[in-house]
Amino acid sequence: MTISEVSEKYEISQDTLRYYERIGAIPPVHRTKGGVRDYTEEDTGWIELVKCMRSAGLSVEALVQYVKLTQKGDTTLLERRELLNGQREQLIGQLEAIRRAKERLDYKISRYDEALKTGRLSWD
Amino acid sequence: MTISEVSEKYEISQDTLRYYERIGAIPPVHRTKGGVRDYTEEDTGWIELVKCMRSAGLSVEALVQYVKLTQKGDTTLLERRELLNGQREQLIGQLEAIRRAKERLDYKISRYDEALKTGRLSWD
DNA sequence: TATTGACTTGGAGTAAACTCTAGATGATAT
DNA sequence: ATATCATCTAGAGTTTACTCCAAGTCAATA
Numbered sequence: 001m002t003i004s005e006v007s008e009k010y011e012i013s014q015d016t017l018r019y020y021e022r023i024g025a026i027p028p029v030h031r032t033k034g035g036v037r038d039y040t041e042e043d044t045g046w047i048e049l050v051k052c053m054r055s056a057g058l059s060v061e062a063l064v065q066y067v068k069l070t071q072k073g074d075t076t077l078l079e080r081r082e083l084l085n086g087q088r089e090q091l092i093g094q095l096e097a098i099r100r101a102k103e104r105l106d107y108k109i110s111r112y113d114e115a116l117k118t119g120r121l122s123w124d
Numbered sequence: 125m126t127i128s129e130v131s132e133k134y135e136i137s138q139d140t141l142r143y144y145e146r147i148g149a150i151p152p153v154h155r156t157k158g159g160v161r162d163y164t165e166e167d168t169g170w171i172e173l174v175k176c177m178r179s180a181g182l183s184v185e186a187l188v189q190y191v192k193l194t195q196k197g198d199t200t201l202l203e204r205r206e207l208l209n210g211q212r213e214q215l216i217g218q219l220e221a222i223r224r225a226k227e228r229l230d231y232k233i234s235r236y237d238e239a240l241k242t243g244r245l246s247w248d
Numbered sequence: 249t250a251t252t253g254a255c256t257t258g259g260a261g262t263a264a265a266c267t268c269t270a271g272a273t274g275a276t277a278t
Numbered sequence: 279a280t281a282t283c284a285t286c287t288a289g290a291g292t293t294t295a296c297t298c299c300a301a302g303t304c305a306a307t308a
Binding site for chain 1: 198
């Protein structure tokens with residue numbers, strides 16, 4: 001798969017795909033003899049993982065660390081799990097923060113609805 | 125309330141508090157004759173709102189827009205509700221993204237647990 | 249074979265959200 | 279009154295995560 005195909009499929013710019021590889025957020029991508037990227041299924045698997053994690057707000061730095069550990073081999077299993085666990089905790093915190101904010105927005109919106117419906121602003 | 129007290133109470137640096145005010149993410153804070161900030165309850169209410177929304181990932185730009193509208197008066201009620209609604213939608217999307225990522229982390233972690241327990245790496 | 253067009257790298261540029269610095273001014277304790 | 283400490287402003291610097299650019303290389307096509 002060429003970089004333009006991967007870019008299209010995952011809706012990630014070619015620049016960003018190269019960037020992720022350059023900094024090590026994904027392992028080195030397979031190349032043709034000519035040096036052109038030719039993404040394997042494993043490569044795109046990593047892309048998809050990064051996309052998923054980034055969309056949730058994991059730092060690219062955390063992904064770089066994770067990739068580094070996987071490259072290092074089977075001696076890093078525990079360390080990898082700890083890393084993932086840490087990120088998981090963060091996500092749980094983030095879920096809570098978002099729930100709280102949404103709760104508050106819901107309330108505020110309901111008050112605006114009220115005010116817009118009645119024409120009166122019974123405000124805080 | 126002085127800026128150092130507010131900073132302590134809400135765990136937001138003094139620099140950030142001034143920054144929020146400077147760019148308009150909160151309305152102008154009450155001052156003493158000397159020009160020193162003396163936060164009222166209303167002021168800290170805004171601080172708390174910003175803290176809540178920022179922790180959920182709302183952009184400061186969105187908060188600036190909201191404050192601008194509230195300053196403009198009662199003619200902006202509808203616009204304000206639309207703004208809040210848009211941010212609410214974003215949060216809902218973010219919740220979903222995080223749930224997906226957490227799901228995936230949960231699975232990965234369970235596999236690491238397995239591998240660490242059995243000593244074998246039954247990998248993908 | 250010549251010419252497009254896609255792809256390459258290294259490095260510079262950008263946007264968002266702070267964070268820090270310097271020099272001035274305000275408040276407070278001796 | 280003076281020294282010390284907090285706070286002030288304007289503006290520069292930092293970090294993160296891209297995004298863009300230039301100049302060169304590879305690949306398919308006329």
